[in-house]
Each structure stands twice: as structure tokens, then as C-alpha cells.
Amino acid sequence: MQRPPAVPAGDLARILFAVLVIGALLGASIWILRPFVGPAIWAMMLVVASWPLMLRTERLLWGQRWLAVVVMTLGLLLLFLVPLALAIVTIVDNADRLAGWARIATEYRVPEAPPSWLTNWPLVGGAIERAWVQGTALGLRDLLPRLMPYAGNVTRWFVSEVGSVGVLLLQILLTVIIAAVMYATGEEAATLVRRLARRIGGESAGDVVDLAGGAIRGVALGVGVTALVQALLGGIGLAVAGVPVAGLLTAVMFMLCIAQLGPLLVLVPAVIWVFWNGDTGWGIALGIWSALAATIDNVIRPLLIRLGADLPLLLIFAGVIGGLFAIGLLGIFVGPVVLAVAYKLLQAWVDDGDLPPPSWRD
Numbered sequence: 001m002q003r004p005p006a007v008p009a010g011d012l013a014r015i016l017f018a019v020l021v022i023g024a025l026l027g028a029s030i031w032i033l034r035p036f037v038g039p040a041i042w043a044m045m046l047v048v049a050s051w052p053l054m055l056r057t058e059r060l061l062w063g064q065r066w067l068a069v070v071v072m073t074l075g076l077l078l079l080f081l082v083p084l085a086l087a088i089v090t091i092v093d094n095a096d097r098l099a100g101w102a103r104i105a106t107e108y109r110v111p112e113a114p115p116s117w118l119t120n121w122p123l124v125g126g127a128i129e130r131a132w133v134q135g136t137a138l139g140l141r142d143l144l145p146r147l148m149p150y151a152g153n154v155t156r157w158f159v160s161e162v163g164s165v166g167v168l169l170l171q172i173l174l175t176v177i178i179a180a181v182m183y184a185t186g187e188e189a190a191t192l193v194r195r196l197a198r199r200i201g202g203e204s205a206g207d208v209v210d211l212a213g214g215a216i217r218g219v220a221l222g223v224g225v226t227a228l229v230q231a232l233l234g235g236i237g238l239a240v241a242g243v244p245v246a247g248l249l250t251a252v253m254f255m256l257c258i259a260q261l262g263p264l265l266v267l268v269p270a271v272i273w274v275f276w277n278g279d280t281g282w283g284i285a286l287g288i289w290s291a292l293a294a295t296i297d298n299v300i301r302p303l304l305i306r307l308g309a310d311l312p313l314l315l316i317f318a319g320v321i322g323g324l325f326a327i328g329l330l331g332i333f334v335g336p337v338v339l340a341v342a343y344k345l346l347q348a349w350v351d352d353g354d355l356p357p358p359s360w361r362d
Contacts, residue, residue: 036178
């Protein structure tokens with residue numbers, strides 16, 4: 001058995017020096033482009049998720065790409081970026097009010113007996129009264145004041161993660177510009193990505209790019225659109241029922257839905273507030289509407305996710321929460337996309353290694 005020829009010392013040094021230079025150039029490029037990384041990720045997700053709609057729009061507009069780019073860019077502003085920006089700006093502008101609510105809740109003491117409107121409910125009023133008294137005896141009335149400091153810490157952490165409003169608006173503007181460029185040159189970018197994938201992973205890597213695109217589309221549609229629908233439904237219910245600061249609460253609901261926590265964290269206290277003020281009819285109506293807004297995601301999210309890729313809900317939830325704690329607000333979208341792409345690639349790799357079942361003869 002012949003041994004492979006040794007690499008000359010001069011060639012080894014040249015290869016090592018070339019790798020160092022390429023690594024330094026890549027590092028410097030990433031450092032220079034660092035302000036654009038976040039908007040580029042947002043733009044890529046939005047463009048990939050809406051690319052089939054982009055092609056359909058282009059066909060309806062007589063094959064004019066520039067008209068389709070204008071329409072799709074305006075659509076992104078109206079449906080995705082503007083609601084997200086308004087939600088974040090509203091929460092940031094009302095950070096002091098949220099902190100004040102936290103202080104009020106800290107000082108509030110739950111009464112030992114439930115209110116009369118609650119005990120007068122037919123069938124369940126007596127059970128609620130007994131459960132209230134038992135919970136008070138167990139010390140549950142002191143649980144809320146103990147939890148409120150943590151809520152204040154979460155609010156301050158969220159505001160610090162969002163940053164200033166000016167930086168946010170600049171990032172949204174960059175996202176729109178990058179998305180418009182991607183819409184205009186989508187085919188060239190897709191071809192370049194496929195060529196790069198084949199260069200790295202061989203001929204089969206082109207299918208991996210398509211799987212990644214489907215995973216991105218499924219996450220963007222399943223997380224973003226579902227959160228928008230749930231927040232709008234919840235906000236309409238709050239406004240009709242006369243709950244104060246319905247706009248702020250809608251923004252909070254949108255961010256909670258993006259984080260896969262659902263709108264009930266806002267809607268349940270709102271229903272209790274309406275009942276507490278004696279509006280039993282509006283309280284019942286808001287409770288029914290809240291149940292609809294909280295459960296409609298079980299219908300919408302699976303349908304939207306399957307438009308791009310069949311992904312487990314637990315994977316998306318873990319990606320949202322993990323991404324939020326790992327890299328901040330951008331991680332809400334980046335986290336589930338990374339996990340979804342990794343899941344689909346692993347699934348494709350496992351399926352590619354499956355052997356055909358043996359054939360048995362009698």
C-alpha cells in the first residue's frame with residue numbers, strides 16, 4: 001500500500017496563509033456589515049415567505065416585475081412591518097404606565113371573600129366562593145404581590161432589548177429596502193444560493209436549499225400571521241367591551257402571540273376587570289370572544305405552517321423562546337427558523353440513508 005505524497009513545506013505554508021487571509025476577509029466583511037445583518041434576516045424571511053405571492057402578483061400585473069415589487073413592498077409595510085413597529089413603539093412609549101400598573105398590583109390585596117357578582121352566578125357561584133375562601137386560607141392572596149416584581153423586571157428587560165425608537169425605525173427602513181431589492185433579483189439570488197450549496201455539499205445540496213426555504217416560509221406564516229390575527233381579534237373585543245388603553249393591550253397581545261404565549265395573559269384580566277365593574281353582559285361576551293381569539297390559532301397556525309413545511313409546534317415554541325433569550329427580539333423569528341431548517345435537514349439526511357425493504361420470496 002503506497003503512502004500519499006507529502007505536501008511540500010512551501011505549499012503547506014501558502015495554503016495556510018491563504019486560509020488565514022480568507023478568514024480575515026470574511027471576519028472583516030461580517031464586522032462591516034454587522035448593522036445590516038438584522039434587517040437582512042428580516043427581509044430574507046419575509047421575501048421567502050411571500051415569494052409565491054410575488055410571482056402571482058407579477059402575472060396579474062402583465063408580467064411587470066417593477067410593479068409587482070412596488071405592490072409587494074407596500075404590502076409588507078401594511079401587513080407585517082408597520083403592525084410590529086407600532087406594537088413595539090406603543091409598548092416602549094407606555095413603559096412607565098406598565099411599571100405603574102405593576103406597582104399598583106404589588107400593593108393590591110385580594111379580599112378574603114369574593115365579590116357578590118361572582119357568587120351570584122348560577123350553578124358555579126357556590127363552588128367559586130368555596131374555592132376563593134380555601135385559596136385565601138392557603139395564603140394564595142399573597143402570591144400576586146410576590147410575582148409582581150418579576151413582571152416589572154420582564155418589562156424593563158423587554159424595553160432594553162427593543163432599544164430606542166429611532167434605531168427601530170431605521171432597521172425597518174433598511175428591511176423594506178433590502179426586501180425590495182430581493183424581490184427584484186429573487187431568481188438570481190436563489191440561483192447563487194443553490195450554486196453555493198452544490199459547491200459545498202454536492203449535487204443533492206440543491207434540494208436542501210428548497211427544504212430550508214419551505215421551513216422559513218412555514219415559520220414566517222405560522223408565527224407572524226397567526227399572531228397578527230389573534231391580536232386583532234383580541235383588540236377588537238377589548239375596544240368593543242370598553243376596556244381602557246385597548247391599543248396598548250393589543251400591542252402587548254401581539255408580542256405575546258409572537259412569543260407563542262397566546263392572548264389570554266391579557267384577555268383574562270380584561271374579562272375580570274369588566275366583571276369587576278358590574279358589566280356582566282359585556283363580561284360574558286368578552287369571555288366568549290376571548291375563547292375564540294385564544295383557540296383560533298389551533299386552526300390557522302397548522303394550515304399556514306403546512307403551506308411551507310410540516311413542522312412540529314413544540315419545535316417552533318422552543319425556537320421562539322430560545323431565540324428570544326439568546327439574541328433578543330430578532331431571535332423570536334430567527335430561533336424557530338434555525339431549528340426548523342436544522343430539523344428539515346436532519347430529516348432529509350435520515351430519509352436519504354433509508355435502505356429499501358428486503359424482498360422475500362416464497
